[in-house]
Amino acid sequence: QVQLVESGGGSVQAGGSLRLSCAVVTYSTYSLGCMGWFRQAPGKEREGIAAIDSDGIASYADSVKGRFTITQDNAKNTLYLLMNSLKPEDTAMYYCAADPRWWLLLHDDYTYWGQGTQVTVSS
DSSP states (O other): OOEEEEEOOEEEETTOOEEEEEEEESSOGGGOSEEEEEEEOTTSOOEEEEEEETTOOEEEOTTTTTTEEEEEETTTTEEEEEEOSOOGGGOEEEEEEEESOTTOTTSSOOSEEOOOEEEEEEO
16 A cells, blocks of 8 residues: 655745645655646646656646646655746645556546645735
């Protein structure tokens, strides 16, 4: 069983930055095929915004491309999401996800999910 623990959410003004972290407990990030960040705003469906595969290749949703960066530190078993130039529409609950299947990327079919961390961006 893979346990994921997110942290780093909070409130920020538009234009600001936040860095989310996802600690992978009881497993090694090196052995996971794919890890990703998803978000869900009230009344909206969950969307995949960034993912990284076992080769370190990243994928991004158009809505965050150029503003968000996903990275993975295998030595620390931690996934990160650096979010710059935040907008009010980025307000959502953010979830970390992991799966052995490397091809999932932004598809919402991951096996393991964290509990989520709230990000609120004010204008």
